Amino acid sequence: MGDVLSGLATGFGVALMPFNLMLVLLGCFAGTLIGALPGLGPINGVAILLPIAYGLGFPPESALILLAGIYYGAEYGGRISSILLNVPGDSGAVMTTLDGHPMALNGEAGRALSLSAVASFVGGTIAVVLMSLFGPLLAQFAVTFSPANxxxxxxxxxxxxxxxxGxxxxKTLLGALIGLMLATIGIDSNTGVARYTFGLPDIxxxxxFLIVVVGLFGMAELLHLVEQQVTGKLKTLPVDKSFVRWADLAKTKWTILRCSLIGFFIGVLPGTGASVASAVAYGTEKRMAGAEGQRTFGTGDVRGLAAPEAANNAAAGGAMVPMLTLGIPGSGTTAILLGALLMFNIQPGPLMFAQRPEIAWGLIASMYIGNVALLVINLPLVGLFARMLTIPQHYLTPLIAILAFVGIYSIVGNPFDLFMITWLGIFGWxxxxxxxxxxxxxxGFVLGGLFENNLRRALSISGGDWYILIDNWKSLLLYGLALLVVVLPIWMGRRARNMAEGDA
Amino acid sequence: MADRIFAGLLLLVTLAYGFIAFTIIKAPFQYDPLGPESWPQILSVVAVLCILGILWKPDTEHLHVAGRTWFRLGAMVVLLFAYAELYEPLGFIVSTILFGAIVARMLGAAWLRAGLFGLCAGVLGWVLCVEILDLNLPDAELLAKPYSNTEGTN
Known part of the structure; x- marks a missing residue:
């Protein structure tokens, strides 16, 4: 406990420096704007702005604080387009449309927006508190991990x-393999042998990393927007003067609390982020609401709106835990943040809390501040953000391309990279x-090198004996969990189907 | 069908990847039990299994993209490549004005507004990124300063 408090003190010392404080606010603001744009989710926003943040030459903790603010703000802003437009910014915001949009249709857009802001705030804050309690513990445990683990x-x-x-x-597995295979391109650091470079000096x-991220997310998103363009005009509902009531908060307080916890723990699971968390939270709440809930959920029930919002913001915080403590990102967006750390030559993982406390704790402290800032920014300024929805797509689309080009070119000034991101964008589309x-x-791309190096190191330790991979209880436990996480959903799906058949 | 075509292409790429891993990559000497070729070998085998799974049970029949949309996407890709090609020779400002105006026009803005948008993006983008944020962007090699040193790579 003492460690946590002194760590937090260090963290707030970093995050409250005027420059960093400004970056938190700027990041949150920019993030909310990006999140509010229809179709541009947190992952695309962070992907497009990452090279620019890198190119600015800030110290690593400042750049990371800025990026985390954008990530966080975008999770927040995603709900605006979900509620007003019925178009989720990313997969994490899909569940918000189910009850949020009906509320807006009933003329309660203001109430829906303010309630979801409060739910997001509580979810985000609970996640950060849990993170500062459990993060260091997990890191202490993870220090003992061997390469085989x-x-x-x-x-x-x-x-x-x-x-x-997915x-x-x-297909998900193949996607990860494609990432792992892309990561093997280049000179092998252990032996100096060039792999799959085909004599091209550029690779x-x-x-x-930046090229893969901007290509697969930014440019693929751009092509997606161009494709969607033809499908007609989107209609934005107006923001009215209605506001969240105490009765709403009283009715949803347990929902928000439960869903924050669900969201956090699902977010911690490596690889699963906000989309899974919000779906599970919504499903759980609907079941808990009983027969009455079956009728009202999906028609503008406040609980149905609060549940996914609390969960997806809690998951956004939860996903940071494995990224900071184990070096294994909990979601696509945190994978990008992990890559950002690697670019600054910081190896995230158990030692980061000990070796670079200003970064680990500074980031955590900035998330506390970011949460408060987002609530303060969001309640009065929601009308301004809602206006972002009306930006015509024909200006937004070229703007994304220009930003992506600026970011990529400014890294090393190699025009070859511009072609790479375009090709990767087509592939991603x-x-x-x-x-x-x-x-x-x-x-897969971010973890590729880590995976390969640990496997090779483990086998070097054992002298080529593959048995080392399973001769330790920690490894066996993890393999057991892996098996569980694969088998459990299949088993539950089958059981649900059997029960449905039994009812019929 | 769309799935099978894509998986087929991926299979070819993966087989080539695996072929290189199994035959060409080799360290001249090494002390570790796993060399640079082992990891790609493992990946290629698992990937081939996944692809065969998709070929066996594909789930996406069509891409549902209309003919006009294909044309628009194709035009966008061509414009992107042109933008990349001209980025250094024309410099950031001119290439961005052209790219911004043409794309905005293509996607439905009126000529005048599209041109204005391009102009704003190019000029304001330059002021913001180069003058204020000090990022490295190409200035016009062909047009303005033939003798200036634009090799800002470091």
Whole structure:
């Protein structure tokens, strides 16, 4: 406990420096704007702005605080387009449309927006508090991990990814493999042998992380927007003067609390982020509301709005835990933040709390501040953010391309990279069209080097004996969890189907 | 069908990837039990299994993209490549004005507004990114300063 308090003191010392405080506010504001744009979710926002934040030459903790603010703000802003437009900014905000949009249709847009802001705030704050309590403990435990344990941890991460993310397990797994394969391009750091470079000097050092991120997310998103353009005009509902009432808060307080906890723990699971958390939270609340809930959920029930919002913001915080303590990101967006840390030559993981406390704790403290700031920004300024929804797509689309080009070119000034992001964008667009989710690809790409190096290190320790991978209880526990996370959803799905058949 | 075509192409790429892993990559000497080729070998085998799974049971039949949309997407990609190609020769300002105006026009803005948007994006973008944020962007090699040193790579 004393560690946590002194850590937090360090953290607030960093986060409250005027420059960093300004970046938190700026990041939250920009993030909310990006999140509010229809179709641009947190992951695309962070992806497009990452190279620019890197190019500004800030110290690592400041750049990270800025990016985390954007990430956080975008999770917050996503609800605006969900409620007013019925268009979720990303998969995490899908559940918000179910009850949020009906409320807006009933002329209660202001009430829906303010209630969801409060729910998001509570979810986010609970997650940060839990994170500052459990993060250091997990880090202390993770210090004892051997390379073989890390291999098991990766297997667990990819297993939970494959089973919980996306529509098809095989496609998610293949997505992660594509990421892992992309990560093998370049010179092998152990032996100096060039792999898959085909003599191109531009990729000798591997494909730059930023290029993969901007290509797969920014540029693929751009093509997606161009494709959607033809499908007609979106109609924004007006924000009225109605506001959240005490009765709403009293009615939803347990919902918000429960869903924050659900969201946090699902967010902690490696590979699963806000989308799974909000779906599970919504389902749980609907079931708990009983027969009356079956009728009102989906028609503008305040609980149905509060549940996914609390959960997805709690998950956004939860996803930071494995990223900071184990070096294994909990979601696609945190994978990007992890990559950002690596670019600053900081290896996230158990030692980060001891070696770079100003970064680990500074980030956590900035999330406390960010949460408060977002609530304060969001309640009065929601009308301004809502106006963002009316920005015509024909200006937004070229703007994304220009930002992406500026960001990528400003890293090393190599025009070859501009072609790379375009090609990767086309590839990413096809993946999206075929129902592959892109988060596994980026997770695979970020973890590729770590996975391979730990496997090779483990086998070097054992002298080539593969038995080392399973001769330790920690590894066995992780493999057991991996098996559980794959088998459990299948088993539960089958049971649900059997019960449904039994009813009929 | 769309799934099968894509999976088929991926299979070809993966087989080539695996072929390189199993035959070409080799360290001249090494002390570790796993060399640079082992990891790609494992990946290629697992990936081939996944692809065969998709070929066996595809779930996406069509892409549901109309002919006109294909045309629009194609035009967008061509414009992106052109933007990338001209980024250094024309410099940031001119290429961005052209790109912004043409894309905005293509996506439905009126000529005048599209042109204005391009102009704003190019000029304000330059002021913001280069003058204020001090990022490294290309100035016009061909147009303005043929002798200035634009190799800002470091």
């Amino acid at each position: 890390y291999v098991a941890l990766m297997v667990f991460a990819f297993a939970s990814l494959a089973s919980l993310v 529509k098809s397990t095989v 000798l050092a591997g494909i730059d 096809f993946l999206r069209k075929l129902d592959f989710s892109l988060a596994p690809v980026i997770l």
